[in-house]
Amino acid sequence: MAAVREHVWPLVEGGHVRPVIDRELPMSDAPAAHRVLEESGHVGKVLLVTGR
Numbered sequence: 241m242a243a244v245r246e247h248v249w250p251l252v253e254g255g256h257v258r259p260v261i262d263r264e265l266p267m268s269d270a271p272a273a274h275r276v277l278e279e280s281g282h283v284g285k286v287l288l289v290t291g292r
Contacts (some may be wrong), residue, residue, distance in 0.1 A: 262283030266291075
C-alpha cells in the first residue's frame with residue numbers, strides 16, 4: 241500500500257495515468273450495465289452515473 245501511495249498515486253493525481261472508460265450509463269440502466277459486463281465486449285470501465 242505504501243509503495244502504491246508513493247509511486248502510483250502521484251501519477252494518477254498528475255493526470256499521467258487515467259482509467260479507460262468504455263461507457264457511462266444512468267443508474268436506472270443498471271441491468272444493461274450488467275449485461276455489458278457479462279458479455280465481456282467492453283474495454284475499460286462501465287460506469288453507473290447519477291443525475292447531473
